[in-house]
Amino acid sequence: MRDLRLAIRAGGGFGLGLAFFLIVVVLVPFGVGPEREVLARIAPGILWVAALLAALLSLDRLFALDWEDGSLPLLATAPLPLEGVALAKAGAHWVTTGLPLTLAAPALGVLLNLPGPAFGPLTLSLALGTPALSAIGAFGAALTVGLRRGGLLLSLLVLPLYVPVLIFGAEAARRAAEGLPYATPVLMLAGLALGSLALMPFAAAVALRVNLR
Structure with missing residues (x-):
C-alpha cells in the first residue's frame, strides 16, 4: 500500500500513463491517414508500442523517492529482503x-479500427506482458537510482530488454486480427513474464546493494 501511494503521488500514476496512451492513439490517424484498412493493419503494433512507452514514463521514480528521502537504506536493513522490496515496487x-493500460487498450483499439477477433488476444497479451515491463523496469530503475538525470540512461538500458516482450505481444494481437493461431506468441510472452518476475527482483536487489555501498 505504501508503494501504491508513492507511485500515485509521484506524478507517474495511471493518469499520466493513460493520458500518454490516449494521445499517441489519437495522433496516429493524423500521421498515417484515416484509411480504415491501414489502421486495422497497424493497430496491434501501435497499441503495444504506445503501452510500452507509457509504462516507461514513470520508471525513473520507482526508487528515486526512497533514495531522496533516505528511506532506501532503511528498507535495505528491514526484515523484508531487497528482492521483496523490488518485487513490491514492480507490483505497484x-x-x-500496466493494469489501467491493459483495461483501456480495447476501448482505444476502436479508434484504430482494430478487428473484432483481436480485442481479446490484445488484452490477454497486455495482461501478460505489462508485468514483465514493470519487472524489467524495476531492474533498470535500481541500476540508475541516485544518478542525476538518470531517466535517459534508464530508457537506453531497458528498451533493448523490452523488445522481446513487444515482439511477442504485438505478434499475438496481429495474428488474432488476421485470423491466425496465436497460441505460440502468447505462450512465449507468458514465459517472458514469468522469467522476468522470477529473475529481475534478484537483479534489482544486487544493483541496489551496489548503489548503497
Missing part, C-alpha cells in the same frame, strides 16, 4: 500503470 508500478 503495474497496478498504477
